[in-house]
Amino acid sequence: MTTLPDEAGAPAHIAHIIAGLSQGGAENALYRLVSVQPDPSKHLVFSLTDEGIFGPRLRALGVEVHCLGLRRGAIPSPLALLRLVRGLRQARPALVQTWMYHADLLGGVAARAAGIPVCWGIRHSDLSAQHNKWSTRLTAKACARLSRWIPTMAVSCSARAADVHRALGYKVPFEIVHNGLDVTAWRPQPSWRATVRSELGIGPEEFVLAHAGRSDPQKDHPTLAEAFARVHALRPQTRLLICGKGLARGDAYFDALPFTPRARMAVLALGPRDDLPRLWQAADAFTLSSALGEAFPNVVAEAMSCGLPCVVTDVGDAADIVGDTGRVVPPSDPAALAAAMLELCNMPPPERLQLGAAARHRVLEHFTLARMAAGFGRVWNDVMAGGKT
The missing domain is CATH 3.40.50.2000 (Glycogen Phosphorylase B;)
Known part of the structure; x- marks a missing residue:
C-alpha cells in the first residue's frame, strides 16, 4: 500500500x-x-x-x-x-x-x-x-x-x-x-497468467474478455450478452469472464441474459469475487457495457492498471479515463460494442500488449x-x- x-x-x-x-x-x-x-x-x-x-x-x-x-x-x-x-x-x-x-x-x-x-x-x-x-x-x-x-x-x-x-x-x-487506485495491487503479473487460466479452464489460445459489474439496469448486461454472442459467432475461441453480484450460473439475473446457447457455454460467470487483480491476469481485454449512471467507473481504471486495453461505452467519464488507449462506443448499441471487441480480438498480440501498456501508463499518470x-x-x-x- x-x-x-x-x-x-x-x-x-x-x-x-x-x-x-x-x-x-x-x-x-x-x-x-x-x-x-x-x-x-x-x-x-x-x-x-x-x-x-x-x-x-x-x-x-x-x-x-x-x-x-x-x-x-x-x-x-x-x-x-x-x-x-x-x-x-x-x-x-x-x-x-x-x-x-x-x-x-x-x-x-x-x-x-x-x-x-x-x-x-x-x-x-x-x-x-x-x-x-x-x-x-x-x-x-x-x-x-x-x-x-x-x-x-x-x-x-x-x-x-x-x-x-x-x-x-x-x-x-x-x-x-x-x-x-493502488497501482501496486492492480498491476500486470505475467507469471500468474498460465496458472489462473488453468484454474479457470481457459485454453492458452483462447481470447478472454473480462467484465465486472453488479446486476443493475445501469450496467446494461443485455447489451453485453448480445455483443458477446456476435463476437463468439465469428470468433468461437473467445471467452467472456464476468464477475459481480447476480452474475453466476444459476442466478436468475444471469440466466435471463440473452446469450445464444453457444455463447453462454463460453461464459465464465463467477459471481462476486474479491480477487479481481489476480483474475484479470487471465484476460486479454476488458469491457464496460453500462448504459447510464456511471460517474467514474473504477473497474475501467483497475483493468487498465492491470495492463488490459478496454472497450467502454461513452458513459460518465469512461471515455476520458481510456483516452487513446482503448475503444469507446455509444451505449446500448450491441453491434458497435461487438465491433470494438472484435477489433481487439483481431489485433496482433504485440500491438494489443502495447495498447495495454499504454493503458497502465495512463493510470500511473492520472489515476x-x-x-x-x-x-x-x-x-x-x-x-x-x-x-x-
Missing part, C-alpha cells in the same frame, strides 16, 4: 459522513483515501446506517467509526440529526467531508449546525426517474436548493457528474478529483491514490482556510 508524504494528506482532524459502509464505489474510495493518509487516526467516520464491510477495515487503520443505525431508505428523524450534531460537536473536526446525497443532506445540515465547514461529495451522473428511487431524486433536489448555503465546496469524481448537478441547480463551486489524496488535501486546506478553489 502506498504511503503519502505528510504534505499530501490532511493537516487536521477530518470527519467523513457516508450513507453506509457496505461494498460500493463511494465506500471503497473513502477507505482507499483514508488508508493512504499520513495518519489515518486523524480521520473519523460516521455511517448513517451500519458498519458494513468497511467499518472493521477502517477501525484496523486506527479510524474511529460511529454508526447511527438508520434504516436504509427511511427518512431520517430529527433525533438522528441531533445525534449527528452532538457527535460532531464532541469530535470537533476541522472539516466534514460527506459522501453521496443522503449524507450530503443530513451531514451537511448537521455540520452547519455544529459550526463546522463542510465539503460535499458528488458521485452520481444520472438522476432520471427511470433509474433512481424517488427518495434519491428528492434528496438530490433538496441538496440543490440548499447548496448555496451549506457546503463551501463540492468534490466530484467526474466532470460529467459535476455538469449534471450544475444543470440540476447546484450553486456550489465544484472541484474534480478523480478516484485513485493514482497519491493524486486522489493530494486533490482532496488541496480542497480540504482551501475549505478550512475559508476560500474557494
Whole structure:
C-alpha cells in the first residue's frame, strides 16, 4: 500500500459522513483515501446506517467509526440529526467531508449546525426517474436548493457528474478529483497468467474478455450478452469472464441474459469475487457495457492498471479515463460494442500488449491514490482556510 508524504494528506482532524459502509464505489474510495493518509487516526467516520464491510477495515487503520443505525431508505428523524450534531460537536473536526446525497443532506445540515465547514461529495451522473428511487431524486433536489448555503465546496469524481448537478441547480463551486487506485495491487503479473487460466479452464489460445459489474439496469448486461454472442459467432475461441453480484450460473439475473446457447457455454460467470487483480491476469481485454449512471467507473481504471486495453461505452467519464488507449462506443448499441471487441480480438498480440501498456501508463499518470489524496488535501486546506478553489 502506498504511503503519502505528510504534505499530501490532511493537516487536521477530518470527519467523513457516508450513507453506509457496505461494498460500493463511494465506500471503497473513502477507505482507499483514508488508508493512504499520513495518519489515518486523524480521520473519523460516521455511517448513517451500519458498519458494513468497511467499518472493521477502517477501525484496523486506527479510524474511529460511529454508526447511527438508520434504516436504509427511511427518512431520517430529527433525533438522528441531533445525534449527528452532538457527535460532531464532541469530535470537533476541522472539516466534514460527506459522501453521496443522503449524507450530503443530513451531514451537511448537521455540520452547519455544529459550526463546522463542510465539503460535499458528488458521485452520481444520472438522476432520471427511470433509474433512481424517488427518495434519491428528492434528496438530490433538496441538496440543490440548499447548496448555496451549506457546503463551501463540492468534490466530484467526474466532470460529467459535476455538469449534471450544475444543470440540476447546484450553486456550489465544484472541484474534480478523480478516484485513485493502488497501482501496486492492480498491476500486470505475467507469471500468474498460465496458472489462473488453468484454474479457470481457459485454453492458452483462447481470447478472454473480462467484465465486472453488479446486476443493475445501469450496467446494461443485455447489451453485453448480445455483443458477446456476435463476437463468439465469428470468433468461437473467445471467452467472456464476468464477475459481480447476480452474475453466476444459476442466478436468475444471469440466466435471463440473452446469450445464444453457444455463447453462454463460453461464459465464465463467477459471481462476486474479491480477487479481481489476480483474475484479470487471465484476460486479454476488458469491457464496460453500462448504459447510464456511471460517474467514474473504477473497474475501467483497475483493468487498465492491470495492463488490459478496454472497450467502454461513452458513459460518465469512461471515455476520458481510456483516452487513446482503448475503444469507446455509444451505449446500448450491441453491434458497435461487438465491433470494438472484435477489433481487439483481431489485433496482433504485440500491438494489443502495447495498447495495454499504454493503458497502465495512463493510470500511473492520472489515476493514482497519491493524486486522489493530494486533490482532496488541496480542497480540504482551501475549505478550512475559508476560500474557494
